[in-house]
Amino acid sequence: MTRPDELTFSPLGGVGQIGMNLSIYGLGNRHQRSWLAIDLGVYFGDEEHLPGIDLVMPDITFLEKQKKNLVGLVLTHAHEDHFGAIIDLWPKLQCPIYATKFSASLFEAKCAAERGSPKIPVTVVESGSRFNVGPFDIEMIPVAHSIPESHAIAIHSPVGTVLHTGDWKIDPTPIIGKPTDEKRLRELGDEGVLAVIGDSTNAVRDGRSPSEMEVAATLTKLVMAAKGRVAVTTFASNVARVRAVAEAAQASGREVVLVGRAMERVVQVARECGYLDGLPAFRNADYYGHFPPDKVLALCTGSQGESRAALARIANDDHPLVTLNKGDTVIFSSRTIPGNEKAVGTIINGLVTQGIEVITDRDALVHVSGHPRRDELRDMISWVRPELLIPVHGEALHLSEHAKLARACGVPKVMIVKTGDLVKLGPGDSAVIDELPSGRIFKDGAILESEKSRAVTERRRLGFAGCAMVALAINSKGDLLDDPAVDLIGIPEKNSSGQLLDDIVYDIVLEVVENLPKARKRDPDAMAESVRRAVRSTLAEHWGKKTICYVQVLTVEQ
Numbered sequence: 001m002t003r004p005d006e007l008t009f010s011p012l013g014g015v016g017q018i019g020m021n022l023s024i025y026g027l028g029n030r031h032q033r034s035w036l037a038i039d040l041g042v043y044f045g046d047e048e049h050l051p052g053i054d055l056v057m058p059d060i061t062f063l064e065k066q067k068k069n070l071v072g073l074v075l076t077h078a079h080e081d082h083f084g085a086i087i088d089l090w091p092k093l094q095c096p097i098y099a100t101k102f103s104a105s106l107f108e109a110k111c112a113a114e115r116g117s118p119k120i121p122v123t124v125v126e127s128g129s130r131f132n133v134g135p136f137d138i139e140m141i142p143v144a145h146s147i148p149e150s151h152a153i154a155i156h157s158p159v160g161t162v163l164h165t166g167d168w169k170i171d172p173t174p175i176i177g178k179p180t181d182e183k184r185l186r187e188l189g190d191e192g193v194l195a196v197i198g199d200s201t202n203a204v205r206d207g208r209s210p211s212e213m214e215v216a217a218t219l220t221k222l223v224m225a226a227k228g229r230v231a232v233t234t235f236a237s238n239v240a241r242v243r244a245v246a247e248a249a250q251a252s253g254r255e256v257v258l259v260g261r262a263m264e265r266v267v268q269v270a271r272e273c274g275y276l277d278g279l280p281a282f283r284n285a286d287y288y289g290h291f292p293p294d295k296v297l298a299l300c301t302g303s304q305g306e307s308r309a310a311l312a313r314i315a316n317d318d319h320p321l322v323t324l325n326k327g328d329t330v331i332f333s334s335r336t337i338p339g340n341e342k343a344v345g346t347i348i349n350g351l352v353t354q355g356i357e358v359i360t361d362r363d364a365l366v367h368v369s370g371h372p373r374r375d376e377l378r379d380m381i382s383w384v385r386p387e388l389l390i391p392v393h394g395e396a397l398h399l400s401e402h403a404k405l406a407r408a409c410g411v412p413k414v415m416i417v418k419t420g421d422l423v424k425l426g427p428g429d430s431a432v433i434d435e436l437p438s439g440r441i442f443k444d445g446a447i448l449e450s451e452k453s454r455a456v457t458e459r460r461r462l463g464f465a466g467c468a469m470v471a472l473a474i475n476s477k478g479d480l481l482d483d484p485a486v487d488l489i490g491i492p493e494k495n496s497s498g499q500l501l502d503d504i505v506y507d508i509v510l511e512v513v514e515n516l517p518k519a520r521k522r523d524p525d526a527m528a529e530s531v532r533r534a535v536r537s538t539l540a541e542h543w544g545k546k547t548i549c550y551v552q553v554l555t556v557e558q
């Protein structure tokens with residue numbers, strides 16, 4: 001007798017932190033499962049904790065081992081936290097990728113801009129369509145979000161239907177694209193939904209998100225009231241916002257100048273997909289200086305304070321083509337992502353010092369989030385009426401608030417899961433049945449490294465307490481042939497009484513070498529270890545910090 005297939009789910013990223021989304025679904029039994037992946041995104045490195053790491057990605061060891069059974073990767077939408085790891089990780093998987101046109105085109109443009117990017121084929125599917133990927137019957141259900149063509153994905157299977165919400169909100173007037181397909185979601189609910197795997201980002205926020213249309217109205221009012229030049233910064237991928245800014249410019253007789261490569265790239269893709277139809281062509285930054293101040297609007301990258309992006313350069317008066325002066329206005333049509341507050345604050349202070357008026361979402365409704373607040377989460381639950389809800393796309397607090405809300409709405413079963421948990425969704429009782437290998441990988445320059453690699457740990461230590469290096473040349477008896485060479489890197493020059501630490505270390509090295517017992521003196525390794533300990537403890541005594549210390553002892557035969 002063959003056992004009926006099980007439907008399983010595992011988040012290999014995206015729970016416990018926002019970013020690095022990778023969910024996998026399995027169909028089969030414990031001897032043989034087919035796997036479907038949804039999204040493959042990055043988490044942006046946190047400079048303080050991960051020095052020199054730009055991107056963090058999910059560990060895909062499990063999928064690599066299951067490569068033969070991995071039937072495909074479906075993308076919900078083209079945000080970096082959902083598709084940013086594909087260029088680096090797809091070569092290890094080589095599976096078919098499915099996405100709608102805008103996501104596929106943006107991905108193609110990204111590959112073209114990245115040097116050495118492999119050729120990665122993407123199958124374009126229609127929004128709202130249904131297609132098979134291996135044994136999975138997939139349906140792309142349109143939802144509103146902060147980028148065109150975001151989708152909730154219904155996975156239909158003989159065991160039941162799962163709704164993987166992706167990133168979504170309810171916005172009856174999203175400016176571009178289709179609003180969240182309430183009708184189809186209600187139908188799914190009528191047909192019966194086994195589980196919802198749902199976005200928890202805004203589960204701590206009451207009420208409903210305002211609409212993109214309200215933001216557009218505010219932007220028009222602000223741009224019309226502005227006297228001098230206007231610069232607006234937003235996420236390039238928020239095409240509805242780009243459109244709203246362009247319409248505000250049009251209403252006030254201003255030309256839109258695009259500043260920043262990411263902005264140019266997204267605008268080109270959005271034009272190809274028809275999302276900017278009816279708007280006059282935008283100008284490139286070369287034209288900025290040609291227009292009178294009240295006839296121009298610069299649409300810039302850099303809303304997160306990125307130091308090399310357009311806005312930071314403009315604020316530092318360091319942009320070759322675009323300048324702002326006293327009386328001009330900068331609008332941050334964005335939210336500062338946690339971790340970027342300092343960088344954004346520096347730019348705002350720089351602008352304010354120059355007499356430029358700065359408007360952020362603290363001053364006016366110039367930004368809305370693309371994620372559902374509590375009333376929207378309640379709506380989704382009431383439409384879909386799942387038997388089980390698993391909160392994802394959130395930090396611990398977001399997940400637990402989403403879980404509480406779902407229980408209060410009467411969802412029969414709610415589970416909070418960890419990265420790598422393998423959950424049996426059905427048939428029968430849902431439960432965690434296994435733990436899959438999971439973790440993070442770092443992109444360190446051009447190299448992918450395990451999070452356990454020592455490079456980052458060492459860099460963090462170096463950043464905190466520098467490094468002392470000592471080199472000694474001795475003869476076979478252990479006598480010094482020359483003065484010790486001492487190099488202190490990232491260590492203060494003088495102690496608090498004003499003595500040079502270089503001299504103090506030099507003296508202690510000599511003292512240790514001279515006082516070593518004869519046998520130890522003849523053993524270069526033993527000498528190095530004695531010197532290392534003495535230097536470390538001397539520096540700790542004078543400085544109060546334990547540094548990394550390297551000692552090289554070179555024996556020269558005479």
Ligand SMILES: [Zn+2]
Nearest residue numbers: 077079145167
């Ligand atoms: Zn998103």
Ligand SMILES: [Zn+2]
Nearest residue numbers: 079081082167
């Ligand atoms: Zn996301």
